[in-house]
Amino acid sequence: MKERLEALRREALDRLEAVADAAALNDLRVEYLGKKGKLTEILRGMGGLSAEERPVIGQVANDVRAAIEEVLANKQEAFDRAETARRLRAETIDVTLPGKAPAIGSLHPLTKVQEEIEDIFLGMGYQIAEGPEVETDYFNFEALNLPKNHPARDMQDSFYITDEILLRTHTSPVQVRTMQAANGKTPVKIICPGKVYRRDDDDATHSFMFQQIEGLVVGPNIRMSDLKGTLLQFVREMYGPQMQIRLRPSFFPFTEPGAEVDVTCAKCGGHGCRMCKHTGWIEILGCGMVHPKVLEHGGYDPTEVSGFAFGMGIERIALLKYEIDDIRHFYSNDLRFLKQFAKM
Amino acid sequence: MNVSYRWLSDYIDVSGIEPEGLAEKLTRGGIEIDAVRSRNLGVSKVVVGYVKTREKHPDADKLNVCTVDAGQGEDLQIVCGAPNVAAGQKVPVALIGAKLPGGLEIKRAKLRGVESQGMICSARELGINDKLLPKELQEGILVLPPDAAVGADAVHLLGLDDHVLELDLTPNRSDCLSLLGVAHEVSALTGRPVKLPQPERDLIEGADKTADRVSVTVQEPELCPIYSARYIRGVKIGPSPLWMQNRLIAAGIRPISNIVDITNYVMLEYGQPLHAFDAAKVAGGHIEVRLAREGETLETLDGQVRKLDPRMLVIADAEKAIALAGVMGGANSEVAPDTTEIILESAKFDGGVVRKTSRQLGLRSEASARFEKEVDPGRVAAALDRAADLMVRYAGGHAAKGAATAVAEIPVPAVIDLALSRANGLLGTELSALEVQTLLARLGFHAESAKDGLWRVTVPTRRGDIRREVDLIEEVARLHGYDEIPTTPIEGPTTTGALTTAQAIRRELRTTLTRAGLSEAISYSVTSPERASMFAELAQGARPIALAMPMSEERSVLRTTMLPGLLEAAAYNLSRKNGDVALLEIGSVYHTQEESLTRLPHEKPRLSILLAGHLRPAGWNRKAEPVDFYDAKGLLEAAFARLGMGELVDYEAASPDGFHPGRTAAVKLRAGHGSETIGYVGQLHPELQRAFDLPDAFAAEIELAPVYESANRRILYRTLPKFPSAERDLAVVVDDAVTGGALTEAVRKAAGELLESVSVFDVYAGERLGQGRKSVALAMVYRHADRTLTDEEVADVHSRVLAELEQSFGAELRK
Incomplete structure (x- = not known):
């Protein structure tokens, strides 16, 4: 009987060795180890063995079973692995094909620039003030030291609606509105972004409608050096810590002293390039100390308080920042243009 | 103003300062030089x-x-x-x-x-x-x-070995509309002295007297405070000297004849416009400065016949107008090749009247440009003498003795107090009294020191722009150099910066909608009258506000609604094959009921969106779905949800102008006790789509002011449910006219507080259901906060719901 068991082991192991697939493996399992399998069949003859032989043969039978089971298990695992590998291979996809991105829109470049500037000044403790685009002659001109028939009004050709009402030519009227609303309180620290309108023929650098950001600080002992300090901080937050500013005397009826401000050309770092016309500087804003007459219109006594103001064109900043060649793109609403600004 | 470098060097020593360097100095000092051109372009x-x-x-x-x-x-x-x-x-x-x-x-x-x-x-x-x-x-x-x-x-x-500095002058510095003014500026910047011409010394006068030949009457002394004339006889008209022509050409002025060139030359030199009349054509040798008469006309030197009115100042002789004061001479008294006697005019005309006349007639000249900004009254006489002197030298003339003059106002220099403490206080500098004194001296301003750090400054009449102490402080600052002003932080209490609610909401709307795939547009606020009346309900009966002098019909009135701008943008993009349009715009519309504005209009902030084509493009594994009404509505729902006010907004079928009558909803906001329409969302009317050449387009326009009021940014935590929910579906067949909104509302009412949510998950219409019928499938979630619902409880409430739907809508349970 022992011989039969050993023969069975050899036979089973030989056949298992040759088995090629999981189904055949299962057939062999049934054939040798199943309830009606060959091993069972041999063990049925155990009844005829002596009490001494029985444990010995039992041990042999267990060894044979274990040997076959081990090979079966190994084979099964190998087949499973191969099956998994095959299935995974079959599931392979082309990862280079495009994904299903959600639609992503874009903020308008002028909005992006405006918010960037707003955020810098919010961080510096400024409020954002707003005023009407349809303005009175008083707030747009008179209160800003631009009386009727003043030649400086030629600097800004206006769209009048009536003799006394016009589209504002700058955001500066918000200065006086804010001062009047502050009712003599200080400090006033605001910026005011918004649309403005001038009778200009549109071309690559002019748009009859454009946007400005105005800044105003009024308080006791506000100095021109504070204006320089504020602008330097702004410019460095906007463009980087290496930036310098340069003030040139200039004229705005509502400031005295007045200045235009150049910043280091961001493209060439001040070494000179085509963008800065090889000067190393780019003019980006106008500023000055608030004219005493404007303070008076705002309800302040110019001997008690002083102030500074500055203003810049958002388009100009955006043109420079994104190196855009034509201001008209901002208002064409061409999606091929707008979508270029979908980045953070 | 174009300034010849060589000519300038007649009045101030510029040796050692190259033209480029001079330009830089002037620019940094506040006189901006646009360009420095060599007159020699390579000869x-x-x-x-x-x-x-x-x-x-x-x-x-x-x-x-x-x-x-x-x-x-x-x-x-x-x-x-x-x-x-x-x-x-x-x-x-x-x-x-x-x-x-x-x-x-x-x-x-x-x-x-x-x-x-x-x-x-x-x-x-x-x-x-x-x-x-x-x-x-x-x-x-x-x-x-x-x-x-x-x-x-x-x-x-030919004077080509010269450079021309192109000055871009601000309106306050009209003193630099003259070579002498620029020389004074260079003097202030360099400390070198100005060499003035000395006509009062150089001019050789004859024995005859101007007063015997010319009489002057000024009827409007306020508009002409100084008028002075000289009589010059025996001139021979011919070309002016080549050097003078070279200088005029360098300045951009056409040489004409010796007499005319001399008047222009002296105008450029002194900034004082002059005019030469042919004395033979001035009736009675009488010059009268008066207002034009009603209906009076004058042919000006450019050959145009000008209609004058009594607001214009003219120079007249005994019979007729012979010049438009300060603007242009008349053809009837023009210097001609056979002219031999000249009446030479030098005057100060009021800037306002010159400006008005010149604007009204659309006639601008070198003279008007200077008078408008007020010429220096102190130079009227000197310029007259200078021109007379040049006419003697270069036109063979004999100057009669003296001038015929009418002076209403003797020019006096302004005297202004300046305190060192105020200068340093405003600038943030620590200038010494000596430094300030030195800078004032360089400007040629006489400063008398009353006591330490306090001056009485006499400002020459040539600097009419300096009227207040701050003006002096600016002069000090710019000569000291703006670069020398320190950089300081603002002192005083700290302030906090924060967005207002409205500002934060606008930012949120932009963020939500751009993340949903829309791109932000900015359209012009002006449009055509036709477009301003395209959406009557959105315009709310406002009258379009017209610009007095529009640049074109297309941009002649302020917009009353936002959507035409986006329609235009959509059409623009579609014509450029950008077929998928998804735009948003936040801006203002301008509303008034007034026919002619007497007060400012209402500027109403609004949100508008427009969709056409597809919101997401097709991919290799996905079809692009054309946008529909529910895309547009969904964007609004998402936006309102972000603003914490989704629950307050209802959508009701509506048919406003410009929209598809069957595919449009009024957006209604429940606030306070009532409900107000704050805008519309829907498909554009097919006719409008056709007019703009658009495919099916879906749009919304929403008033933002009420949104600012109702937005609720507060977040309050709600306990998470502890007990399971029971979910039940229900499909009912109803008439087409029964809306999903009505069904869900009825479900809510019938189910009461056990209902957690109800939503429509399918709508189906087909022949099997019969004409005019549709099946609506509803998904209900029931839940009790404190225990698990039993099947019986759920069945009970669910059957109540069905009964309600059967009763109210004739609904049949779909099997």
């Missing part, structure tokens, strides 16, 4: 030649063969095509090896078989702006004065 080896003979070219009709003495030892044979070349002329000759602007180099050449040893040049070939020259010189060669020395360098003779 060399061009000399004065004398045309000895001129013969016709044997083989070319239009060419001449000239023998020219150019001081080269031997005469040159030069072929010249200009029609005006003639024997006996002095002309500019480009020698062999000469260079001309544009890189042209003159070589020995044969023209139709005849050798040419150089070229006789036109003004344009020498890089001179020949638009300022007479026509015959534009078409032919430049003819030089007979006294030009043969062989002399033409570059020097």
